Amino acid sequence: MKTVYLGMTGDIIHPGIINILNEAEKLGEVIIGLLTDSAIAMHKRLPFLSYEQRRQVVENMKGVSRVVPQEDWSYVPNLKKYKPDYIIHGDDWKTGPLSRIREDVYAVMKELGGEVVEVPYTKGINSTALNEAQKSLGTTPEIRMKTLRRLIQAKPVVRIMEAHSGLSGLIIENLEVKKDDGVHSYDGMWSSSLTDSTCKGKPDIEAVDLTTRLQDLTNILECTTKPIIFDGDTGGKTEHFVFTVRTLERNGVSAVIIEDKVGLKKNSLFGTDVRQELATIEEFSEKISAGKKAQVTKDFMIIARLESLIAGYPVSDALERAFAYVKAGADGVMIHSKEKTGEDIREFCEGFRKEYSNVPIVLVPTTYNRFTEAELHAWGANIIIYANHMLRASYPAMVTVAKTILEHERSLEADPLCMPIKQILELIPGTK
Ligand code: SPV
Numbered sequence: 513m514k515t516v517y518l519g520m521t522g523d524i525i526h527p528g529i530i531n532i533l534n535e536a537e538k539l540g541e542v543i544i545g546l547l548t549d550s551a552i553a554m555h556k557r558l559p560f561l562s563y564e565q566r567r568q569v570v571e572n573m574k575g576v577s578r579v580v581p582q583e584d585w586s587y588v589p590n591l592k593k594y595k596p597d598y599i600i601h602g603d604d605w606k607t608g609p610l611s612r613i614r615e616d617v618y619a620v621m622k623e624l625g626g627e628v629v630e631v632p633y634t635k636g637i638n639s640t641a642l643n644e645a646q647k648s649l650g651t652t653p654e655i656r657m658k659t660l661r662r663l664i665q666a667k668p669v670v671r672i673m674e675a676h677s678g679l680s681g682l683i684i685e686n687l688e689v690k691k692d693d694g695v696h697s698y699d700g701m702w703s704s705s706l707t708d709s710t711c712k713g714k715p716d717i718e719a720v721d722l723t724t725r726l727q728d729l730t731n732i733l734e735c736t737t738k739p740i741i742f743d744g745d746t747g748g749k750t751e752h753f754v755f756t757v758r759t760l761e762r763n764g765v766s767a768v769i770i771e772d773k774v775g776l777k778k779n780s781l782f783g784t785d786v787r788q789e790l791a792t793i794e795e796f797s798e799k800i801s802a803g804k805k806a807q808v809t810k811d812f813m814i815i816a817r818l819e820s821l822i823a824g825y826p827v828s829d830a831l832e833r834a835f836a837y838v839k840a841g842a843d844g845v846m847i848h849s850k851e852k853t854g855e856d857i858r859e860f861c862e863g864f865r866k867e868y869s870n871v872p873i874v875l876v877p878t879t880y881n882r883f884t885e886a887e888l889h890a891w892g893a894n895i896i897i898y899a900n901h902m903l904r905a906s907y908p909a910m911v912t913v914a915k916t917i918l919e920h921e922r923s924l925e926a927d928p929l930c931m932p933i934k935q936i937l938e939l940i941p942g943t944k
């Protein structure tokens with residue numbers, strides 16, 4: 513019996529896929545190459561269902577003989593491995609980003625003596641459009657929360673951008689840049705204490721209470737689906753932190769990051785000669801343990817943020833604390849620094865990775881910003897947070913427009929600096 517290879521995501525099963533499967537069945541035994549989360553994550557958003565769930569669905573589809581994982585976006589490694597007589601695909605890959613994949617498939621099938629079969633694309637239906645429609649329905653707190661752990665598993669680096677409003681959240685949700693290696697987008701959002709308090713005209717000293725922070729977060733939750741990492745400042749008193757954990761978890765936040773400072777918290781990037789006081793290792797470890805005990809699901813993450821370098825202590829102090837916090841239950845560590853060189857961060861990552869090869873490291877490269885994501889990943893980073901850029905970008909833009917109007921005593925000259933009214937009306941989904 514001949515074999516036919518059919519690659520798929522298997523997340524949303526629609527008549528177009530059934531049509532290709534029916535055609536495949538006519539040619540021989542159908543092997544489904546089911547794309548793994550990591551094969552998909554570099555190019556598209558993660559599927560709604562996990563690999564295991566998708567495998568169960570696809571395995572039970574009529575006409576499928578077996579399901580094998582396709583670990584790569586390219587078909588080539590699996591075609592070489594399984595040497596099918598045919599590979600079948602919808603003919604919609606002749607143009608657009610998949611055309612390169614198609615060329616590679618033709619080349620390898622020629623080498624293997626197999627054949628490429630293209631099935632006319634079913635009009636009016638495709639996974640991308642269905643995905644968009646599904647996205648507009650929103651998500652559930654549970655799905656959103658779990659996504660961060662899945663992304664850490666699936667991607668070399670999880671890319672997080674600060675959001676301080678529904679509007680900034682929408683930009684992060686939808687923005688895409690097409691590059692040679694695929695479509696780049698943000699994986700999730702950072703709910704920053706700095707940008708949230710700055711929006712309210714307040715200092716970043718834990719002056720905005722949790723209830724108010726959550727009200728703003730709700731605006732972001734309502735119009736986005738991507739995971740959220742919450743800046744929990746010091747976490748407050750342990751007795752309070754356990755409630756914060758439950759509240760965030762219930763709302764579908766994926767992770768909270770708390771920092772090991774005590775006393776009046778100041779923003780870490782604030783230039784001051786006064787040394788910020790740090791919690792004792794015991795005290796902070798206890799807070800982490802209490803938080804871990806309080807969470808209801810296994811998916812929520814508590815990440816320990818090390819302020820040693822900010823407070824003027826050496827990398828060895830940060831490492832000693834990091835090891836203790838992980839032992840206390842922290843699901844990851846964030847190391848912070850104001851150094852532009854990045855040397856201290858690199859040294860920390862190296863030391864930490866010697867002890868823990870898999871515990872996620874979070875970096876916030878605000879000052880050491882010349883390093884690319886790939887370089888930071890090579891140091892050992894799993895999550896990169898751009899912690900304040902959306903707000904820092906919007907403020908000078910507003911000041912420039914306000915100044916221009918003041919100078920000209922009318923708004924004509926400011927118009928080119930503003931978004932057209934038509935565009936702003938179209939910006940929000942659901943605007944009629
Ligand atoms: C924040 O964004 O509020 C942070 C990161 O805590 S930093 O401002 O760099 O301290």
Ligand code: MG
Pocket residue numbers: 704705706716743745
């Ligand atoms: Mg903060």
